[in-house]
Amino acid sequence: MPLSYSDATTNDTSAYLARLGCDLHVHVLSGIDDGAPSLDESLAIIEAHYRAGYRRIIATPHIRSDFFPNTRHTIHEAWVTLNEIVCKRWPDLSLTYAAEHFADDYLMLMLEEELLLPLSGRYVLIETSMRDEHPYFVDIVRALIDKGWQPVLAHPERYRPWHAKPKRYAEMREMGLIFQINLLSLGGQYGSVEKSMAERLIRQGWAGAVGTDLHRANQYPYLQKAARTPEFEMLCDLPLLNYTINTHEERNR
Ligand SMILES: [Fe+2]
Numbered sequence: 437m438p439l440s441y442s443d444a445t446t447n448d449t450s451a452y453l454a455r456l457g458c459d460l461h462v463h464v465l466s467g468i469d470d471g472a473p474s475l476d477e478s479l480a481i482i483e484a485h486y487r488a489g490y491r492r493i494i495a496t497p498h499i500r501s502d503f504f505p506n507t508r509h510t511i512h513e514a515w516v517t518l519n520e521i522v523c524k525r526w527p528d529l530s531l532t533y534a535a536e537h538f539a540d541d542y543l544m545l546m547l548e549e550e551l552l553l554p555l556s557g558r559y560v561l562i563e564t565s566m567r568d569e570h571p572y573f574v575d576i577v578r579a580l581i582d583k584g585w586q587p588v589l590a591h592p593e594r595y596r597p598w599h600a601k602p603k604r605y606a607e608m609r610e611m612g613l614i615f616q617i618n619l620l621s622l623g624g625q626y627g628s629v630e631k632s633m634a635e636r637l638i639r640q641g642w643a644g645a646v647g648t649d650l651h652r653a654n655q656y657p658y659l660q661k662a663a664r665t666p667e668f669e670m671l672c673d674l675p676l677l678n679y680t681i682n683t684h685e686e687r688n689r
Pocket of ligand 1: 590649
């Protein structure tokens with residue numbers, strides 16, 4: 437059966453994602469990366485999230501010097517525009533912002549200049565290349581940890597170079613990375629390989645956080661598919677960062 441946005445937003449009000457408490461990875465701010473292309477799309481995502489039970493959302497636009505050269509300023513401005521509407525329409529919803537930092541030289545520069553945009557406190561969301569292993573990824577992770585940051589690795593299940601090297605996941609966990617699984621992976625958005633790796637990491641108890649990584653409202657049916665899997669139940673029972681992260685302090689920055 438084809439997936440449709442209307443199925444996701446108008447026929448389902450069961451708040452099935454409420455248990456997760458917080459979406460800590462979503463490209464809901466409009467016009468500054470490959471996420472929501474318009475304010476209307478941002479609001480459609482927020483509305484769908486609200487119906488699904490989320491009451492805390494951390495917007496995480498990309499910061500990547502070659503493709504998405506965002507700064508604190510561009511992200512803050514986009515957040516202000518959206519948050520003004522959110523506060524009026526959904527007063528019990530908290531929308532804060534952080535960034536999904538690509539692990540590259542620019543991240544190192546932001547680290548040196550103390551410009552990183554954390555999820556909260558010292559938790560910082562990072563990503564790496566899905567095609568090739570970045571030669572300095574380990575060094576960048578170590579530098580973050582040495583400076584007192586707790587890196588949260590976005591969608592480890594999507595890094596195909598790691599799939600052939602299962603030890604990679606153990607090594608990265610031992611270094612101190614928190615693995616953040618995408619619900620879209622679990623719902624099959626990216627294909628069977630990523631879905632299987634997400635299931636495997638959850639079954640091993642290696643998922644430390646969960647986000648949607650939604651870029652468009654029409655991806656929503658994949659979240660519903662994810663929530664129907666047995667791994668979703670296992671995921672909810674893990675000690676996820678979603679349950680303890682403090683987003684309140686960031687509300688009015
Ligand atoms: Fe993302």
